[in-house]
Amino acid sequence: MPLLTDDQKMLQETATNFLREEGRPAKQLRHWRDSGCTDGYGTDLWKQFGELGLNGICIPEDQGGLGLGAVEAALVLEEIGRNLTPSPFLTTAIVGARAIEGTAHAGRWYPGILSGEAVLTLAVDESRRHAPEHTALAAERRGNGFVLNGAKQFVIHGNSADVILTVARTGGSPGEREGLTLFAVQKGAAEVESVALADASKAARLKFDQVELDADSVVGEVDNGWLPLSRALSAGRAGSAAELVGVAAGASAMTVDYLKQRKQFGKLIGEFQALQHRAAHLYGEIEIARAAALKAAELLDSGDGKAELLVAVAKAKAAAVSRLAVQEGVQMHGGIGMTDEHDIGLYMKREAVLGELFGDVYYHRNRVAELSGY
Amino acid sequence: MNDLDTFRSETRAWLEANCPPEMREPMRTEADACWGGRNWSFQSDAQRFWLERMVECGWTVPHWPKDYGGAGLSPGEAKVLKEEMARIGARQPLTSFGISMLGPALLKFGSEEQKERFLPEIARGEIRWCQGYSEPGAGSDLAGLQTRAEDKGDHWLVNGQKVWTSYADKADWIFCLVRTSTESKQGGISFLLFDMATPGVSTRPILLISGNSPFCETFFDDVEVPKDQVVGEVNRGWDVAKYLLGHEREMIAGMGLGGTDGTLGAALQPDDALLRAEVAAFDVDALAFAAMSERFFEMFKAGEAHPASPSMMKYAGTELNKRRHELIMAAGGSDALEWDSERSKKGKPARDWLRTKANSIEGGTSEVQLNIVAKHILGLPGA
Numbered sequence: 001m002p003l004l005t006d007d008q009k010m011l012q013e014t015a016t017n018f019l020r021e022e023g024r025p026a027k028q029l030r031h032w033r034d035s036g037c038t039d040g041y042g043t044d045l046w047k048q049f050g051e052l053g054l055n056g057i058c059i060p061e062d063q064g065g066l067g068l069g070a071v072e073a074a075l076v077l078e079e080i081g082r083n084l085t086p087s088p089f090l091t092t093a094i095v096g097a098r099a100i101e102g103t104a105h106a107g108r109w110y111p112g113i114l115s116g117e118a119v120l121t122l123a124v125d126e127s128r129r130h131a132p133e134h135t136a137l138a139a140e141r142r143g144n145g146f147v148l149n150g151a152k153q154f155v156i157h158g159n160s161a162d163v164i165l166t167v168a169r170t171g172g173s174p175g176e177r178e179g180l181t182l183f184a185v186q187k188g189a190a191e192v193e194s195v196a197l198a199d200a201s202k203a204a205r206l207k208f209d210q211v212e213l214d215a216d217s218v219v220g221e222v223d224n225g226w227l228p229l230s231r232a233l234s235a236g237r238a239g240s241a242a243e244l245v246g247v248a249a250g251a252s253a254m255t256v257d258y259l260k261q262r263k264q265f266g267k268l269i270g271e272f273q274a275l276q277h278r279a280a281h282l283y284g285e286i287e288i289a290r291a292a293a294l295k296a297a298e299l300l301d302s303g304d305g306k307a308e309l310l311v312a313v314a315k316a317k318a319a320a321v322s323r324l325a326v327q328e329g330v331q332m333h334g335g336i337g338m339t340d341e342h343d344i345g346l347y348m349k350r351e352a353v354l355g356e357l358f359g360d361v362y363y364h365r366n367r368v369a370e371l372s373g374y
Numbered sequence: 375m376n377d378l379d380t381f382r383s384e385t386r387a388w389l390e391a392n393c394p395p396e397m398r399e400p401m402r403t404e405a406d407a408c409w410g411g412r413n414w415s416f417q418s419d420a421q422r423f424w425l426e427r428m429v430e431c432g433w434t435v436p437h438w439p440k441d442y443g444g445a446g447l448s449p450g451e452a453k454v455l456k457e458e459m460a461r462i463g464a465r466q467p468l469t470s471f472g473i474s475m476l477g478p479a480l481l482k483f484g485s486e487e488q489k490e491r492f493l494p495e496i497a498r499g500e501i502r503w504c505q506g507y508s509e510p511g512a513g514s515d516l517a518g519l520q521t522r523a524e525d526k527g528d529h530w531l532v533n534g535q536k537v538w539t540s541y542a543d544k545a546d547w548i549f550c551l552v553r554t555s556t557e558s559k560q561g562g563i564s565f566l567l568f569d570m571a572t573p574g575v576s577t578r579p580i581l582l583i584s585g586n587s588p589f590c591e592t593f594f595d596d597v598e599v600p601k602d603q604v605v606g607e608v609n610r611g612w613d614v615a616k617y618l619l620g621h622e623r624e625m626i627a628g629m630g631l632g633g634t635d636g637t638l639g640a641a642l643q644p645d646d647a648l649l650r651a652e653v654a655a656f657d658v659d660a661l662a663f664a665a666m667s668e669r670f671f672e673m674f675k676a677g678e679a680h681p682a683s684p685s686m687m688k689y690a691g692t693e694l695n696k697r698r699h700e701l702i703m704a705a706g707g708s709d710a711l712e713w714d715s716e717r718s719k720k721g722k723p724a725r726d727w728l729r730t731k732a733n734s735i736e737g738g739t740s741e742v743q744l745n746i747v748a749k750h751i752l753g754l755p756g757a
Contacts, residue, residue, distance in 0.1 A: 003669075003673060260754065270755050271755050276748035276752075279752055280743075280744040281744060284690050284747065287686065288659075288662050288666040288690060289662065291668070292662035294665070295668070313657075313662055313665075320658075368657050368658055369639050369657070372639050372640045374643050374644065
């Protein structure tokens with residue numbers, strides 16, 4: 001795997017500097033949480049993402065984007081994770097942009113994504129477990145369009161999104177990849193219950209009760225929704241893996257710092273070998289998780305046949321390592337780690353949500369087994 | 375076609391023409407690996423032929439300079455060669471501590487005379503080397519070693535004992551850490567090379583829990599060593615030792631890769647649901663580690679790797695390899711416990727499993743690696 005190019009390093013530096021200052025918890029996560037913001041993120045920051053050009057990473061150059069790929073997305077997402085920055089970047093500029101790529105919806109939504117004005121998201125889950133093949137939400141043909149009946153949950157930013165890319169069943173039966181169709185559902189079409197999650201982000205539970213959509217709302221082809229859906233899910237899984245690496249790295253940096261400051265028994269607690277070994281183990285695990293996330297991104301970008309396997313590896317590994325990082329973080333901080341005042345607990349809550357998004361550790365371990373033929 | 379493509383097609387054609395079919399079979403036993411040396415008896419004509427042809431090309435040590443028996447390949451060319459060999463399943467023509475450990479240290483710290491004298495015979499597989507590091511009283515605390523080399527004017531006089539000397543009973547020469555001064559712990563160590571046939575050197579194999587004896591105790595009783603066989607400066611051998619340990623740790627970390635392309639689960643086909651889940655968790659870690667190994671190699675090449683990062687790799691790779699063999703044993707059930715039946719290839723699963731327990735001890739224990747990461751990478755106090 002080649003290391004980063006100069007252009008990639010420049011992009012990484014841009015994201016690092018921007019998010020370290022503008023994206024830090026005091027300015028974003030805590031600010032919006034404590035002021036009762038209903039979106040859960042700042043719309044100004046989202047526009048700044050656009051101004052910096054970050055939103056065009058996955059959008060082709062001839063449509064105004066940068067025409068880059070999953071590796072560049074990973075670089076930005078790691079910094080988002082490190083700073084716990086709430087933003088619609090992952091659901092909109094990565095997952096959303098990939099879902100509508102090459103379809104009639106690209107022209108409609110890319111300009112808004114690029115400028116940081118539009119928010120997109122993906123609605124897949126219908127129960128507490130991620131299981132896209134088991135989609136049951138029914139879309140029946142009526143006249144020139146469709147009528148949707150069913151429910152979705154864990155739709156991140158679903159309460160503020162301008163368009164919710166909703167996977168529904170037009171044929172086949174739950175458990176099958178065939179017969180799925182992806183619909184672009186505009187704001188207001190479905191009934192939205194806004195749900196605050198543990199990490200102070202906002203998701204939605206959606207209810208579709210005889211929701212009528214016209215034929216133009218189909219993304220890609222009817223019954224062939226698996227194609228745009230899997231494209232979007234792969235991007236989202238690789239992206240959330242990279243964000244989880246950032247969460248792990250941020251929590252671990254904060255913790256190692258604390259080990260060098262906190263004194264007990266007359267010495268710095270970082271002198272105790274019991275803690276040193278755990279910190280050193282964690283360091284290695286984060287390096288390995290980052291390597292897996294970058295490898296998955298690289299294979300996605302090159303269209304390699306092993307991309308799917310590595311994406312599952314990356315998501316499973318990054319989630320497990322990130323969980324270790326936040327658990328060690330809170331434990332090693334001791335009592336202060338349990339307070340809302342300290343940021344380390346925010347990392348724990350962010351990890352829980354990101355770890356679940358687009359399939360948790362167990363989901364992806366199972367995928368690795370299935371893709372390997374056992 | 376660029377230069378690398380040309381190199382690839384030439385290499386492919388050469389390998390096709392020169393690698394005997396027997397040398398494209400997976401290795402079945404330890405004896406299938408060719409270690410070379412004065413006393414080596416080739417397993418087959420094919421093994422000899424394959425070594426000779428590869429030596430002619432300098433491809434036993436492809437990236438070493440041509441003057442020292444290598445082929446002077448660029449990192450890119452060396453990678454192509456590796457890929458092309460892997461493509462046809464070609465065996466390594468030569469396995470040797472001279473290549474993986476001493477060679478890199480000599481290239482960095484050796485005098486011109488030493489390089490010209492020792493490197494080509496390593497490349498040709500003529501001299502088999504062993505490593506004299508650990509002592510009964512100096513394991514994890516390696517710098518506490520006591521084997522003495524006294525300056526007798528025209529020679530060094532070596533007295534002491536080494537332990538865990540891999541294949542000392544089969545080796546021709548030893549690279550050895552000796553105490554040349556008691557003034558300072560690390561600063562009193564020198565890196566000495568000498569012939570195992572020198573009077574006063576004796577070895578005794580150690581029987582391990584696996585039933586095999588890859589390691590020896592090695593005794594030095596008034597061994598006379600020529601003065602020009604110190605590598606680097608006298609009393610600065612610790613620098614050479616640490617550098618070499620980095621290479622040893624990289625090599626041992628490679629065990630984490632398991633040597634095959636497929637996943638463990640694909641090979642084991644675990645039918646028990648709970649075992650399947652554990653194997654899948656392992657495969658995630660193993661594939662992630664494989665990605666890390668690639669990245670580590672690229673970072674090292676680009677000079678972007680932290681000097682202490684081989685410790686991280688060694689720790690992760692060996693712990694992974696131990697887990698791999700625990701799972702192989704679990705999946706094998708009672709079949710895997712047979713110790714000498716033909717059915718079990720003379721207890722291969724059990725013996726391999728027991729052998730891996732040394733992985734996290736040899737080359738510095740896991741705990742020592744974690745100490746190094748804590749101190750040199752994380753900068754934790756007092757580590």
